[in-house]
Amino acid sequence: MTGPRQVLLQRRGPDAVVALVDGAPEHLQEADLSRFVARLEAAGAGPRWVWDDTTRWYPALLAAGLRVRRCLDLRLVHRLLRRSPLVDQGLLTGPETAAWDELVPRSATSAAAGSAGGGAEGLFDLHVHVAALDAAAEHAAQQAALAASLQRGRLQLLVAAESAAALVAAEMTHAGLPWRADVHEALLAAELGPRPPAGEPPAVLAALLARAREALGAPSLNPDSPADLLRALRRVGLEPPDTRSGTLSQLDHPAVAPLLEHRRLSRLHAANGWRWLREWVHDGRYRPDHLPGGVVSGRWAAQGGGALSVPAVLRPAVAADEGWRLVVADVAQLEPRVLAAVSGDVDLARAAAGGDLYQGVVDSGAVATRSDAKLAVLGAMYGATAGSGGRMVEHLARRYPRAVEHLELAAAAGECGEVVSTWLGRGSPRPGGAWTQQAPDVPVSEADLRERRSWGRFTRNFVVQGSAAEWAASWIALLREELWRIGGAGRVEQRPHLVLFLHDEVLVHTPAALAEEVADAVRGAAERAGRLLYGEFPIAFPLDVHVGSSWADAADDADAGAPA
DNA sequence: ATGATCTGCGCC
DNA sequence: AAAGGGCGCAGATCAT
Structure with a gap:
């Protein structure tokens, strides 16, 4: 029993969707979409879903409990092909090229964090705009450009990896990164003292600031102002070229220690303090936007709470649910x-x-x-x-x-x-x-x-950096398939699933009983990614893999910082 | 007031 | 004696 190979979805106005099922049009209501997708996804291997932009289709399907096996993300592929020197740009350009150039992903976080009543993003969102884009024509142009490339094999790998990355990104936002607010608060209290009243600095920060001001004889010093700080330092005879931590730490003065500690803790407070926790963690999950290809090199970017720079000190708060484990894996070098x-x-x-x-x-x-x-x-x-x-x-x-x-x-x-x-x-x-x-x-x-x-x-x-990013995208694309196979039954978030991807590191949230199998799958996917991209070239991608209850359990500073 | 730019620093 | 690539974000400062 096999289904169609390819289904292109196209919006036609506020509620109407046209599906080209192996080229044959079917007319749907938006409300019927998830049933339609579920039916075709259950047939055989499932089709390749071709759509303008994964962020405009997949979140609603995930919310309906669905998961699709593969897709082609025309927005991401457009950006790839438009810049690739391996592509004849003449085959790609058409009347809508500029509109595709400008198409930006839909953000889950800015919509959620917007003003009450849906926020400006919702009103501004370009359903009309996107409905006007002709996905079938763009798809045809992209396929023609790919077919004509002398390196179409490589580009097709890249297109597949990028589209799979779009699915992973949407699934990660959907499932969320498990985050223990109680652990986070305990860590904040240990570093900063008890949570201060709104608008006031934590007691530890206030004390450090007082010590620094005292040592410099500058009672109104604002340590956040480089100019102010430089002036105060000059008054005590110090002439650092800038006020970076590394520069200050060279100075011999009693103000330096409280200044540096204040800097470290005020950053923690401002970037990942109580306010961050309230804004970004809900029901035990942190859900930033993940943006595959968000960096010109092809690395992912993220938006909302600084997801790619969770400070090491807070990683104990990233903790598996009861009965679950985190499998943390990173590639060595x-x-x-x-x-x-x-x-x-x-x-x-x-x-x-x-x-x-x-x-x-x-x-x-x-x-x-x-x-x-x-x-x-x-x-x-x-x-x-x-x-x-x-x-x-x-x-x-x-x-x-x-x-x-x-x-x-x-x-x-x-x-x-x-x-x-x-x-x-x-x-x-x-x-x-x-x-x-x-x-x-x-x-x-x-x-x-x-x-x-x-x-x-x-x-x-x-x-x-870019070649490494496409290796890593291939790694997680293959891993995603493996995790689904391991999982058995249920929704994405009820099976082993990716929750974070950090350039060369992944976090998988998994039922405890499957953790070892997941660890093997992570290694296997790395090996397959190496062969997929580099064939028989003799390079291995060894991983550090840890199964634990929290991200911190995987802490491995063997390679942190410059060795002495 | 609002937005752009700079500085500093967390992560890879 | 350091230095070099890529991000996102907060707060200060500058420009409009």
């Missing part, structure tokens, strides 16, 4: 491994084979210590040119010429204003600076030269 693969550097791949790439670089004789290896590899990927990082890069280049040359070429292309591409064909944006317009014989100003170099560092990093 993802970006240098991806660099080895995309540059075809078998020596760097060999250095990675032992599990610790940095140690492998040391064992190859390129550098003396693990921390030198880290400096060298990160320096090469970020574009360090001077100091210890730059010197280490020279050592790296002698031992791993292919990997380093790959980066140098990306940087050189960027400095010339050219587009670079990830492994699967995501293109970098074009630079906008004045330097791109200059005739070759015009002398280059110092400022323009700095800008060129800066753009070169961006394109250098783009090929690694």
